Amino acid sequence: MVARSKSSSTPSARVLLVDDNRAGLMARSAVLKELGFATDGAPNAQQAMEMFRKDPYDLVVTDYKMPETNGVELIEQLRAEKPQTLVVLISGFVDALGLNEKNTGANVVIMKSANEVQQLIRAANRLLKIPRKPPTEERPSPRVRVRKAGS
Template identity: 35%
Template sequence: MADDIKILVVDDEPVVIKSCKRILEAEGYNIDGASGGREAIIAMEQKPYDFVITDLKMPEVDGITLIKWIKKSRPDTGVLIITGYPSQETIKDALELGIIDYVPKPFTPVVLMDVVARAIEWKQRTLPAEAKKKEEEFPPSMMAELDRMISSYKDKPGSLIPVLQRAQEIVGYLPPIVQKRISRGLNIPAAEVHGVVSFYSFFTMKPRGDHIIKVCLGTACYVKGIEEVLEKIKENLHIGVGEITEDRKFSLEAVRCLGACGLAPVMVVDHDTHSAVTPKKVMQIIDEYKTVGAKA
């Protein structure tokens, strides 16, 4: 139940806290705000939170100091960051501390809801009992190949990304159970493995269909009406974001910017970019892929 989930939003810009509250409370989440790291620590000393969404650049106690405190004193609280500087360097520092994911500023309601929903799903799916159940779903030979591959990279610096790439080739995707094996095998915190998987769009945590539909939920596309396009796809294919159709033909993914804002609203199917997509023509575009085999 969403109202059981308590989230603390930490930002020195009141407008960010206000927007997060408005968006997430409408989804039923329980939201509190703190204007900086110090206030956040005081709040967390009084009440447990499932997640903290924090800015990185704040006066006095900044986001990185806050994350370090959370990892030490409240290790069960998941951390998401919200940043206006989502460069690989800043994200890398935060990933090394074990954040789950990040939200770039400015963000759209859909992006924020998507990141929070995926964080909750990840936390639930990484519960030990659930993980054990999922492990049985993979053929033992596949798991043995995975373990062999992981151990061949053990103790080699910088091996996480190549291992994730090879693991995705072996299993087809990177579900929590695969991430946990990699975390154990390479001796890297599970949250760091998950953070890298979420950061790079070529990694996926869900099985993929023959054709991958990527819908851009970035600001330019959002303003030009991509939300209606997304609804139309969901309604017609009977799947949600992150899901795969029953016939395994299509999987639907939401991305934050495809780098083609001038063509907004944009959707990519396999390697083809479709610009100025409308709810009216989107299914026509998708139908053209129904008879085509998977593209490499």
């Protein structure tokens, strides 16, 4: 269950981001923070595990290709300590390596692409069960005509 911040009804889920690429880490953090998530970042699996052991996280988002320990190995470590951990694996090698939810242990596997941000947002919201509000600007409100008697 995701806690709600006291200042609003915005979700304040804690997300641990793991990526050795600082730019990728900062970009994902900025997007998730804008949506109301609290994020922490780790540049490698070892530091991620240290942070994971100290603080509770609602979701872990990890890159696949990192030095020393890859994302799948990190997922194995996370699950060994807390089997119900929600994890999103992001990789540019999804197709080449045949990465999927079944063989990685991740709840969601996302291919790095132009659609990565939208897929990450959808995955985080779905995994954390955050209800989406229907877009009010795109849908015109239905108009009901009321006829007066005799018209």
